[in-house]
Amino acid sequence: MAQVSLQNIRKVYPNGYEAVVPTSFDIKDGEFVVLVGPSGCGKSTLLRMVAGLEDISEGVLSIGDRNVNHVDPADRDIAMVFQNYALYPHMTVRKNIGYGLKNRKIAASEIEAKVQVAAKMLNLTDFLERKPSQLSGGQRQRVAMGRAVVRDPALFLFDEPLSNLDAKLRHQMRIEIKALQRRLGVTSIYVTHDQVEAMTMADRIIVLNAGRIEQIGTPAEIYHRPASTFVASFMGAPPMNLLKADCSEKRVILKGNVAVTANAADGPIVLGIRPEDIEVGEACDIPFTVDIVEELGAHRLLHGQLDGQDLTIHVGKDVAVSAGPIRISINPDAVVLFDAETGLAL
């Protein structure tokens, strides 16, 4: 268990490609941090630099109070769970889990005891004699987890550990991993491109885009106060509505109505509003035409256009709506305004 600190960490691959621009952040002891971003944004690169599998081009990485820039992966006191699990195919589950301990000069009896505890924790006791090829995807995933927890490391690293599982299993493992991490209190960095995983598991989320940090914050901050249009449109399903609007005399005008007052300069502006922060009702001020109703059981999504721009509205299952004209209003407290040029929140 330890805090982790990255100071101006940069990665330039030998071919000259800069996968991570100088990046700094700190992770508190026991914190669960999720790195999220689209494919190719440098999440794995960052994680692998922390693991020591990839050289750090520039910057200082410390785990605990130790600078580990030039420390071998085996000596960093980390454990990693890989996307394809990376189990040793020729070893039984027992040996897979115990291999890291065996190489750390721990007595065989102690290894056996630890393996038993880990296996019990992960419901693997019945499979200890099997080879990975004789296990289901979910069981392999557990073995990969077992290999990590048995070591009791200072830091867990996860690189999309659930992306090879089906949706139901993914949901279940998400909760189990989170619970396990809580129980063990091990500092963790978790990479995913699934924003639902990020929202549900993280203590803090780091949103990456093109090798650069877009925002660091709690799931609620990231969701409700996105720092840029990128974060706004990446997080949330469906994502935040982004509407081009005009600001004049501190008022943002949307389809002839004053949507919100803002302390911004006159000119074009982007108004962000989550689908669930739009209200539907007779007394509302903005006329809107619903083109498509998406029935999702617990709620409905209404799609249509406002001022020629796509807009999605989230309504509860009790609000009966069908395609056609309705009236809506935008909750001004929930509006986030972005600079039309830079995309940064104002």
Next chain:
Amino acid sequence: MKRAGFATRWLPILLLLPQLAIIALFFYWPAAHAVQSSFYLEDPFGFGSSFVGFDNYTHLAGNSEYGRIAQFTLLFTVLVTFFSLALALLLAVKADNVIRGAKMYRTLLMWVYAVAPPVAGFIGLLMFNQNWGPLAELAKSFGWDFKLGVNFGDTATAMVLVSVWKQVPVNFIFFLSGLQSIPKSVREAALIDARSSFRRFWDVTFPLLAPTGFFLLIINITYALFDTFGVVDVLVKGEPGNNPMTLVYKVYVDGFRGNDIGGSSAQSVILMVLVLALTIFQFRLVERRIHYT
């Protein structure tokens, strides 16, 4: 797997015919002939032959020279197989570490493979030339007076060295592709689990190479037993005398030099059975080829 079919039954047979004819002409027919003549005593001057039953075989069993050559062949096969596998594995592991240079290594090492065995033997002959061969010079500098073709041990050493040199590239290619087919993440997991590269190699890399290794083992045994004929032939220069030779070479010496067609045929039948056994073993192995994952 989906089978591709032919429209008529005759077309595939027609297409196979040239190959079948070649096999029949150059393999089945001589093989049958060898089995037949192994039961006859042939007159050295070609004046007929007489049926002698298993005499040729029993004669071999009691022949101490044949026993000695069999022993040498065994030793030769073990040495050639071991060193060509070990050396190739070492080179492959090194080449695998420098992924950038791997292509160049591969090409350079593959050149040796393109050398025909007799030519390899001839190169060996030059390298070990008693008067000016660089390898003989090298041996001399260590106080080893290398006498190729005269001293039994020296000739045997040269035979092993040249045969190993010739076989390393094939093994190298197989080992290298075996190494490169080990998932990157498995190696990385090992990197986190074990500090020592020695342990990582023996605990993870080597076991995962085992299927390739078994396969190559058979290939190399077959090579050392049979395909080294050209090397042996050039190095002993057709003068068996006191020189070491392998069982295959003995077949040739007895049959074509000694004109003992019956005895030589019996020897080749024995070797044929050996190849058959190895081949069956190999097929079994390939069938049960250890498939992880």
